[in-house]
């Protein structure tokens with residue numbers, strides 16, 4: 001077996017890259033390897049599926065500005081090949097809160113940067129928060145930022161399925177197989193070893209490889225003797241019923257110790273565990289105590305309507321966490337220039353799939369960044385330890 005480009009990982013990133021590659025160069029032989037087509041452990045399937053312009057690094061604002069337009073017009077952008085008529089985008093906005101003077105100054109600074117990138121971010125006083133969302137307690141606040149458009153949530157599986165369907169329609173091949181090794185010769189990757197689902201082992205020769213293996217990205221690089229500071233970090237997400245808090249126009253609220261957004265008649269909420277650290281890729285045991293012990297008290301203090309709350313469901317997903325700076329790691333690896341990384345999204349990768357897929361496809365086909373300059377997110381910065389930090393990690 002051979003392929004021009006092999007993509008390891010067939011969730012949202014792998015599918016997006018496959019679609020962009022086959023759109024830009026019809027006839028290119030793209031092979032996507034996916035170990036688990038049920039996607040039960042993929043971050044894509046376990047995502048909270050939201051998009052915002054409110055990032056602290058300009059490149060992430062640009063990536064999301066492209067993403068929101070793509071998500072809004074998904075069917076049309078895929079030329080009808082995605083077989084997904086709409087991603088059900090709900091544009092309720094994000095509301096970031098601050099309770100300290102330093103936090104207020106930081107929000108003002110990043111809001112100005114976001115606006116200079118075309119975002120609609122508004123800087124609000126506590127009174128403005130109260131006027132718009134009277135069910136929130138605002139006495140302790142110093143400032144807030146709100147995105148009145150281009151922010152909200154959408155159908156995560158629809159995004160992935162649309163890209164995959166459209167990529168297949170353009171000739172990309174999706175194979176259920178686990179990649180288990182890289183063949184390296186003369187400073188280049190010349191093939192990927194695979195374990196197909198019906199057993200055995202095979203080598204697929206190729207001209208380029210993309211690592212889109214999510215939380216398992218470091219394992220892929222280890223096959224070539226290379227390190228990557230990306231690890232799985234567990235996030236337990238709670239779906240709660242709060243009969244005294246019905247606010248369908250609520251934004252995605254980012255408070256000091258938790259985030260919250262409506263989901264149909266319920267709410268979704270989560271927090272970062274205090275002892276946050278790496279977990280095993282197969283560890284999906286929920287941290288159930290986090291709702292009662294960490295989230296609920298803070299949630300009730302912010303919104304007293306959450307006095308009666310029942311957890312109706314929970315799930316566990318893993319962030320592919322970039323230990324250096326919590327930003328994506330994109331582009332060719334300097335030690336193996338035909339091995340492309342698409343890793344380390346640290347909890348904000350779903351919304352980045354349209355723009356990142358386009359940019360990586362352009363890089364693979366032309367040898368450089370084209371529509372968007374993503375060099376801030378290069379592999380080189382990781383090798384130098386030169387952090388390019390995203391502060392707005394939720």
Ligand SMILES: Cc1cc2nc3c(=O)[nH]c(=O)nc-3n(C[C@H](O)[C@H](O)[C@H](O)COP(=O)(O)OP(=O)(O)OC[C@H]3O[C@@H](n4cnc5c(N)ncnc54)[C@H](O)[C@@H]3O)c2cc1C
Nearest residue numbers: 009011013035043044047048050179214317348349350351
């Ligand atoms: C709880 C939670 C909430 C989130 N909320 C948001 C949000 O609101 N907004 C947002 O933008 N992002 C969010 N994210 C992050 C987002 O979901 C991810 O960044 C994004 O889905 C990453 O996509 P991916 O394709 O890179 O990785 P994944 O979805 O993890 O896919 C990687 C794929 O690679 C496959 N694979 C791995 N190793 C191999 C191998 N050796 N051979 C073959 N296949 C392999 C896996 O089976 C998997 O299907 C959230 C994530 C979590 C966990």
